[in-house]
Amino acid sequence: xxxxxxxxxxxxxxxxxxxxxxxxxxxxxxxxxxxxxxxxxxxxxxxxxxxxxxxxxxxxxxxxxxxxxxxxxxxxxxxxxxxxxxxxxxxxxxxxxxxxxxxxxxxxxxxxxxxxxxxxxxxxxxxxxxxxxxxxxxxxxxxxxxxxxxxxxxxxxxxxxxx
Amino acid sequence: xxxxxxxxxxxxxxxxxxxxxxxxxxxxxxxxxxxxxxxxxxxxxxxxxxxxxxxxxxxxxxxxxxxxxxxxxxxxxxxxxxxxxxxxxxxxxxxxxxxxxxxxxxxxxxxxxxxxxxxxxxxxxxxxxxxxxxxxxxxxxxxxxxxxxxxxxxxxxxxxxxxxxxxxxxxxxxxxxxxxxxxxxxxxxxxxxxxxxxxxxxxxxxxxxxxxxxxxxxxxxxxxxxxxxxxxxxxxxxxxxxxxxxxxxxxxxxxxxxxxxxxxxxxxxxxxxxxxxxxxxxxxxxxxxxxxxxxxxxxxxxxxxxxxxxxxxxxxxxxxxxxxxxxxxxxxxxxxxxxxxxxxxxxxxxxxxxxxxxxxxxxxxxxxxxxxxxxxxxxxxxxxxxxxxxxxxxxxxxxxxxxxxxxxxxxxxxxxxxxxxxxxxxxxxxxxxxxxxxxxxxxxxxxxxxxxxxxxxxxxxxxxxxxxxxxxxxxxxxxxxxxxxxxxxxxxxxxx
Numbered sequence: 322x323x324x325x326x327x328x329x330x331x332x333x334x335x336x337x338x339x340x341x342x343x344x345x346x347x348x349x350x351x352x353x354x355x356x357x358x359x360x361x362x363x364x365x366x367x368x369x370x371x372x373x374x375x376x377x378x379x380x381x382x383x384x385x386x387x388x389x390x391x392x393x394x395x396x397x398x399x400x401x402x403x404x405x406x407x408x409x410x411x412x413x414x415x416x417x418x419x420x421x422x423x424x425x426x427x428x429x430x431x432x433x434x435x436x437x438x439x440x441x442x443x444x445x446x447x448x449x450x451x452x453x454x455x456x457x458x459x460x461x462x463x464x465x466x467x468x469x470x471x472x473x474x475x476x477x478x479x480x481x482x483x484x
Numbered sequence: 485x486x487x488x489x490x491x492x493x494x495x496x497x498x499x500x501x502x503x504x505x506x507x508x509x510x511x512x513x514x515x516x517x518x519x520x521x522x523x524x525x526x527x528x529x530x531x532x533x534x535x536x537x538x539x540x541x542x543x544x545x546x547x548x549x550x551x552x553x554x555x556x557x558x559x560x561x562x563x564x565x566x567x568x569x570x571x572x573x574x575x576x577x578x579x580x581x582x583x584x585x586x587x588x589x590x591x592x593x594x595x596x597x598x599x600x601x602x603x604x605x606x607x608x609x610x611x612x613x614x615x616x617x618x619x620x621x622x623x624x625x626x627x628x629x630x631x632x633x634x635x636x637x638x639x640x641x642x643x644x645x646x647x648x649x650x651x652x653x654x655x656x657x658x659x660x661x662x663x664x665x666x667x668x669x670x671x672x673x674x675x676x677x678x679x680x681x682x683x684x685x686x687x688x689x690x691x692x693x694x695x696x697x698x699x700x701x702x703x704x705x706x707x708x709x710x711x712x713x714x715x716x717x718x719x720x721x722x723x724x725x726x727x728x729x730x731x732x733x734x735x736x737x738x739x740x741x742x743x744x745x746x747x748x749x750x751x752x753x754x755x756x757x758x759x760x761x762x763x764x765x766x767x768x769x770x771x772x773x774x775x776x777x778x779x780x781x782x783x784x785x786x787x788x789x790x791x792x793x794x795x796x797x798x799x800x801x802x803x804x805x806x807x808x809x810x811x812x813x814x815x816x817x818x819x820x821x822x823x824x825x826x827x828x829x830x831x832x833x834x835x836x837x838x839x840x841x842x843x844x845x846x847x848x849x850x851x852x853x854x855x856x857x858x859x860x861x862x863x864x865x866x867x868x869x870x871x872x873x874x875x876x877x878x879x880x881x882x883x884x885x886x887x888x889x890x891x892x893x894x895x896x897x898x899x900x901x902x903x904x905x906x907x908x909x910x911x912x913x914x915x916x917x918x919x920x921x922x923x924x925x926x927x928x929x930x931x932x933x934x935x936x937x938x939x940x941x942x943x944x945x946x947x948x949x950x951x952x953x954x955x956x957x958x959x960x961x962x963x964x965x966x967x968x969x970x971x972x973x974x975x976x977x978x979x980x
Contacts (some may be wrong), residue, residue, distance in 0.1 A: 322908070322912075324912055356934050356937055357669060361934070362674075365655055400950050401705045408704050410901075413904075431881045431883075453877045458882060465532065467884070
């Protein structure tokens with residue numbers, strides 16, 4: 322997905338302006354120096370504004386040679402669109418559901434869904450998922466003591482701790 | 485130098501050795517799978533190193549990065565697909581020789597010159613870093629400010645693509661670094677009232693997003709056909725190697741020097757070292773015809789250069805706390821996480837640890853010979869690993885790794901957001917490394933800037949009043965102005 326500099330430049334410049342405005346809203350210290358939390362971000366905002374304008378200028382000069390938006394070959398291929406959607410959806414589902422369902426169930430769900438989408442082989446995907454989830458659970462939860470959420474499996478916490 | 489003994493002992497502790505061994509195997513695997521970069525290997529390793537002692541953690545990162553840079557040569561030689569960007573410079577040359585039936589010789593060359601480059605780079609690191617640190621002890625906030633500026637500027641300018649996009653990437657990284665508590669007033673800044681952001685944007689989830697999740701997304705939409713399977717049978721890669729390499733000792737030496745020099749420069753990493761040394765070997769070769777038809781000369785030179793640069797990039801990272809590339813930026817992040825501040829004082833405060841880290845380069849590059857030999861032997865199987873199976877497993881590791889940093893789902897959210905941003909940036913020609921450097925160094929830059937401004941009482945001229953600071957400041961400003969000068973020069977040539 323290639324967006325023309327003619328669009329990206331103004332977006333970055335606008336973001337720079339937003340940063341500058343947000344910087345001016347920062348309180349200044351009462352004692353000592355006059356340099357508050359907005360001093361340094363003010364420079365960054367100015368930099369982004371200038372760089373964005375320069376990018377827009379380069380985009381304007383090459384406006385005849387490139388279109389405003391070029392989608393890659395994947396955008397016309399349903400399989401590749403579904404691939405990308407599966408990865409992003411898997412991460413969002415994990416964020417939303419892992420607290421309730423726990424790592425074992427949500428982790429297995431998202432890994433299986435992605436494997437199935439990528440390989441189209443359900444049995445192999447299931448086998449790989451089971452091994453992967455158990456290995457990750459053992460390394461992180463039992464060896465490194467990361468408190469991965471148990472969720473609905475909390476009543477079985479005793480059986481599920483292997484240390 | 486009297487700390488070398490204790491440092492060696494601490495490196496020989498069983499837990500450190502085990503971490504080095506496992507990380508080496510991990511690095512070799514990730515490096516040899518096309519599409520998985522050395523930076524990704526390091527990014528995936530960080531959540532695990534979080535739970536280790538400082539020396540074991542950094543030694544593991546050192547080993548994984550050195551091994552991954554070498555292992556990138558294996559698919560480059562056998563399949564003509566560089567495993568990591570650092571191998572791209574000589575992939576064509578290496579594959580040309582493979583087609584002539586010389587795969588063993590090429591892989592042997594890559595392995596031995598990588599180890600040699602890494603070892604010499606490590607020696608420069610061990611003897612050079614403390615000397616530079618002694619000078620660096622005298623520097624004040626002004627010098628520090630300019631050094632950080634110079635480091636960040638060269639990172640933005642040297643990175644692939646247009647310097648303007650590098651600068652924008654850097655500024656975005658610096659902006660993200662300002663999120664969180666502002667230490668002077670203790671007030672939250674740009675946190676939108678979210679308590680999760682008070683500590684700032686978590687570095688590790690951000691880098692897992694930028695270097696691993698973005699890669700998974702790129703794979704998901706990649707319409708390129710799967711790589712062909714390798715059929716080459718690999719025998720003893722060391723057979724007849726020394727007589728074959730001996731005529732090219734001068735090129736290998738140049739490669740080591742170029743690699744070590746490039747590594748010290750902020751912003752230029754292993755891939756740039758390989759490109760420069762390959763181009764130099766091509767320019768100064770005594771047999772230009774043979775060089776183009778297929779010769780080990782360029783491969784030997786660039787193979788030594790990329791690993792030498794991995795070692796020497798730790799000089800600015802440990803002495804000044806300024807990373808040379810994304811991998812050392814991650815190492816600096818890990819040092820901060822372990823409560824250690826890189827800088828000249830680290831040599832007096834933590835000498836055993838620093839020399840332990842330096843010696844781990846020697847260990848890793850010596851281990852590279854047997855382990856790399858094993859990886860070459862197993863390459864038929866490693867290269868046949870299906871990426872459509874590997875990517876979802878990596879995704880699971882990413883999720884848990886991002887979560888493990890502070891045991892909240894915020895890490896996973898940050899990872900997802902940075903994954904999408906990283907993917908979009910790369911698609912549109914914005915290099916990601918400057919953003920990472922900005923994110924790691926933003927706080928330090930702001931701190932030294934404010935300290936300097938307070939000392940100078942707002943007088944910007946004081947920034948140039950000390951000799952070293954003045955020189956560094958002038959160089960930085962000249963670099964800033966260089967695109968304008970280039971533009972004016974081009975225009976005058978065009979019209980004149």
